[in-house]
Amino acid sequence: MTDNAGFWPDAEVSASTGPYPGENPPAYSTSVVSRDVSLNDFNSKANLTEKNQLALSEDPYRPFEHRDPKGASTGGALAHLLKSSLGTGILAMPMAFHNAGLVFGMCMTLIVGFLCTHCVHILVKTSHNICRDAKVPALGFAETAEKVFEYGPKGMRPYSNFAKQFVDIGLMATYYAAACVYIVFIATSFHDVINYDCNLNWDVRIYIAITVIPCLFIGQIRNLKWLVPFSLMANVFIVITFAIVLYYMFDEPLVYSDKPLIAPAAHIPLFFATVIFAMEGIGVVMPVENSMRKPQQFLGCPGVLNTAMITVVLLYAIIGFFGYVRFGDTVRGSITLNLPEGSWLGDTAKLLMAVAILFTFGLQFYVPNEILWRKINHKFSPEKHNITQILLRTGIILVSGGVAAAIPNLEPFISLVGAVFFSLLGIFVPSFVETVYLYPDRLGWCNWKMVKNIILGVFSILALIAGAVASIGEIIEMYSSDD
Numbered sequence: 041m042t043d044n045a046g047f048w049p050d051a052e053v054s055a056s057t058g059p060y061p062g063e064n065p066p067a068y069s070t071s072v073v074s075r076d077v078s079l080n081d082f083n084s085k086a087n088l089t090e091k092n093q094l095a096l097s098e099d100p101y102r103p104f105e106h107r108d109p110k111g112a113s114t115g116g117a118l119a120h121l122l123k124s125s126l127g128t129g130i131l132a133m134p135m136a137f138h139n140a141g142l143v144f145g146m147c148m149t150l151i152v153g154f155l156c157t158h159c160v161h162i163l164v165k166t167s168h169n170i171c172r173d174a175k176v177p178a179l180g181f182a183e184t185a186e187k188v189f190e191y192g193p194k195g196m197r198p199y200s201n202f203a204k205q206f207v208d209i210g211l212m213a214t215y216y217a218a219a220c221v222y223i224v225f226i227a228t229s230f231h232d233v234i235n236y237d238c239n240l241n242w243d244v245r246i247y248i249a250i251t252v253i254p255c256l257f258i259g260q261i262r263n264l265k266w267l268v269p270f271s272l273m274a275n276v277f278i279v280i281t282f283a284i285v286l287y288y289m290f291d292e293p294l295v296y297s298d299k300p301l302i303a304p305a306a307h308i309p310l311f312f313a314t315v316i317f318a319m320e321g322i323g324v325v326m327p328v329e330n331s332m333r334k335p336q337q338f339l340g341c342p343g344v345l346n347t348a349m350i351t352v353v354l355l356y357a358i359i360g361f362f363g364y365v366r367f368g369d370t371v372r373g374s375i376t377l378n379l380p381e382g383s384w385l386g387d388t389a390k391l392l393m394a395v396a397i398l399f400t401f402g403l404q405f406y407v408p409n410e411i412l413w414r415k416i417n418h419k420f421s422p423e424k425h426n427i428t429q430i431l432l433r434t435g436i437i438l439v440s441g442g443v444a445a446a447i448p449n450l451e452p453f454i455s456l457v458g459a460v461f462f463s464l465l466g467i468f469v470p471s472f473v474e475t476v477y478l479y480p481d482r483l484g485w486c487n488w489k490m491v492k493n494i495i496l497g498v499f500s501i502l503a504l505i506a507g508a509v510a511s512i513g514e515i516i517e518m519y520s521s522d523d
Contacts, residue, residue, distance in 0.1 A: 103168065106177035111333035112265060114344060119271045120264070120328045120403065121321065121348040129318025131225075131374035131393065132454050133356050134363030136318070138371050140311035141302040146361055149315060153353030155496065156319045156466060157345065163322070163470035164329055164339055166477050178330040181323065182207035182411070185469065188477045196476055207469060208415070211323045212408040214461035216440060218317075219404050221453055222397050223444040225374060227251045229394035236381045245445045251398075252441035258402040259409075259433050264331050267406065270399040277396035281376065284389035285359065288379055289366040296365060306510070310455045313507030317458025318356060319349075322466040323407045373454060409433060452514035459507025467500035 112120070137145035167184040171177065174187050186204035189196045227247035235242055261267055303311070325345075329338045338344045363375045372378055376393050379386030413429060420428045447453050471493035475483070483489045 101172050101175045103171040103175075103177045107333060107335060108331075109333055112268070112328070112331040114332065114334055114337045116265075116268045116271075117328050117332050117338065118344050118348055119268060119275060120324065121344060122275060122351065125319060125321045125348065125352045129314070129454070129458075130352075130356055130359055131376055132314050132318060133360030134367060134371045134375045134378075135373055136311050136314040137360040137364035138369065139303055139307040139314065141300045142296070142361065142364070143301040144303065144308075145311065145364070146357060148311070149357045149360060150353060152312070152315045153319055153349065153356065155499075156316070157349040157353075159467050159470040159496065160322060160325050160345060160349070161339065162474045164325065164345070166470075166474050167326065167329075168335075168339075170477065178335075179326070180330065181211060181326040181465075184326070185473050188473050192476045193479055203473075207465070208411050210461065210465045210469070212411050214457070214465055215323050215404055215408040216436065217443075217457045217461060219401065219408075219437075220440045220444045220447075221457055222401050222404060223248055223251050223255065223441055224448055224453060226394045226397055227444070227448070228374070228377065229390045232377055232381065233387045233390050237387065244448045248441055248445045248448065252437060254398060255401050255405075255437050255441075256434055258398065259405045259437050260430060261402045261406075262409075262429070264327060264403075264406060267402050270402055274396040274399040277392040277399075281389045281393045281396065282355070282359070284385055285363070285375055285379070288386065289362045292366070294362070294365045295368075299365060299368065309459070309503070309506030309510045310514075312503045313455040313459035313463070313511060315356075315458075316462045316466060316503060316507075317454050319352060322462070322470070324403065327407060327410070373449075405433070405437075409436070447515060449515070449518050452511045452518065455507055456511035456515070459504055459511055463500045463503040463507065467503075468497050471496040471500075 133149075136149075139145075140148060163181070163184065166188060167179050170184060170187045170191060171179055173191055176187075179187060182204045185207045186200045189200035189203045224244075227244055227250070230251070231242065231244045231247045234240060234247075258270070261270075329335055332338060332344075340346075359375065363378075364371055367375070367378045370378065374393075376386075376390045379389055381387075409429075409432075412432070417425060417428075475490055475493045478489055
């Protein structure tokens with residue numbers, strides 16, 4: 041630069057002695073303009089590069105980074121998910137195989153288990169995606185459905201609130217109905233043990249009234265983290281009960297020859313209704329996932345979901361298959377009720393399982409009450425929230441006890457709840473929500489995801505109709521025979 045005479049306009053530099061010997065120096069004005077253009081161009085490119093780097097540095101919203109760092113651990117989440125699936129349903133699996141046959145029951149248990157796992161997976165995955173799109177850290181089941189419609193195709197957006205209300209009402213009905221099943225199961229277990237050992241003849245409805253009392257206290261727990269100890273203890277009791285049940289299942293030679301490979305077609309709907317009831321914990325999935333401090337460990341391999349569902353499906357298949365082989369046509373709504381009466385080991389299994397289900401009642405009751413309270417809490421002043429919740433939960437538990445007393449037969453009750461509620465929320469809604477989220481250009485090759493979800497939807501509706509008809513028929517028959 042010091043060699044360029046143009047930068048010294050006042051200097052007297054000749055053509056022969058200047059820095060450009062033998063030629064005229066470049067004109068000053070030309071040099072300055074040229075340099076200004078060059079500098080402006082450089083600055084423009086620098087600004088564009090800076091903007092590009094800034095845009096690239098703006099990462100997409102990561103919902104996991106905004107979760108509560110004091111949330112539930114991965115182990116706690118796994119315990120909750122296992123407990124939500126390992127309830128009264130697994131003990132009803134021998135009855136399900138009774139309605140399906142050995143071969144058909146085994147094959148369809150594995151298939152339904154895969155379908156239930158897949159539906160939970162697509163629901164959680166869709167929730168993660170819509171959380172990123174809506175820039176919120178977590179969404180529940182109903183909120184996921186609402187946001188998917190809200191951010192979905194234009195024709196679906198007006199129905200976002202309907203989608204939320206539909207899922208909310210469905211979840212409340214599902215889990216309040218399941219709570220009734222829990223009360224019936226607990227009461228029936230105590231009824232069989234105490235009546236036999238104490239030589240009493242009390243009706244099962246008396247035990248239902250007694251069972252309601254501890255449920256009133258457990259049902260007041262409002263924090264999911266406080267339910268973890270109950271879930272862990274319940275899981276321990278369930279493992280012990282399973283060990284005792286397995287002992288009784290194999291204490292005598294098993295006879296396969298008199299068991300059908302495929303049951304009559306009229307019984308098949310009851311099988312599907314029972315299996316869906318047993319495996320579906322769809323309402324607990326999103327609260328458990330939302331409560332995790334490391335939600336990225338919920339999906340994936342192995343992940344909380346896969347670990348829980350593989351365990352659940354294998355246990356269901358084993359208990360269902362060998363339980364039916366062992367007890368045959370005498371199998372009851374819970375296999376523990378088939379254990380020998382008066383035997384201390386059999387009575388221990390019945391009572392431990394009853395207590396385990398009682399401990400699970402709080403988790404079962406958590407989901408619908410959170411939904412209901414979220415809808416009505418604005419109608420009460422904050423200083424009255426506590427007493428209102430206590431009275432509300434007390435009233436609902438008392439009503440649940442009344443419903444349980446009205447239908448104290450476990451078998452058709454389980455099938456009815458599974459057919460009507462769990463098939464709808466556990467299979468139909470997740471598949472429909474995923475379709476809306478992916479529509480129209482993310483449905484895969486030849487829209488295979490839409491075809492897959494249509495098949496799932498049709499299956500859930502058929503299971504709902506057929507299972508409900510068969511279950512209601514059994515309930516009517518039960519009351520007719522009593523008369």
